[in-house]
Amino acid sequence: MNKDCAVPCRGCGSCTLNCPSGLDIPFLMEAYNLYRRTGERSGELYASLARNPKLCLQCAHCAELCPESIDIPGTVRLLSVL
Numbered sequence: 001m002n003k004d005c006a007v008p009c010r011g012c013g014s015c016t017l018n019c020p021s022g023l024d025i026p027f028l029m030e031a032y033n034l035y036r037r038t039g040e041r042s043g044e045l046y047a048s049l050a051r052n053p054k055l056c057l058q059c060a061h062c063a064e065l066c067p068e069s070i071d072i073p074g075t076v077r078l079l080s081v082l
Contacts (some may be wrong), residue, residue, distance in 0.1 A: 002006060005033045005036075005037075006032060006033055006036035007032055007033055007036075007070055007075055008070065009026060009029035009030070009033070009068065009069050009070060010066075010068065011026040011029075011030070012067065013026055014027070014065045014066060014067060015062035015065050015066050015070075015072055016062070017065060018061040018062070018064075018065065018072070019061060019062055020057055020059060020061070021051060021055040021057055022051050022069055023051045023053070023055060023056060023061055023062075025052060025072060025076070028048070028075075028076055028079055029070070029072070030073050031079060032078065032079050035079075037060065043057075044081075053076045053077075053079040053080040054080045054081075055078065056073065058073045058077065059073075060072075060073050062064045069080065074078040
């Protein structure tokens with residue numbers, strides 16, 4: 001894992017299995033890492049998705065399944081305000 005990554009997501013997709021909003025969580029984690037690394041706001045990129053981060057219900061089903069123990073709801077909440 002790149003030491004410069006804010007979120008150590010491997011992109012395994014385990015988190016997406018029970019997402020009631022159908023979010024592409026690995027993609028959102030990648031967008032967050034890009035923002036933290038470069039300051040580039042990816043808002044235009046993920047706002048155009050049918051399932052953007054503002055649809056997150058903060059249910060934490062994703063975090064329960066994450067093998068990296070990432071605070072996915074917290075990260076998605078940060079993305080939704082960028």
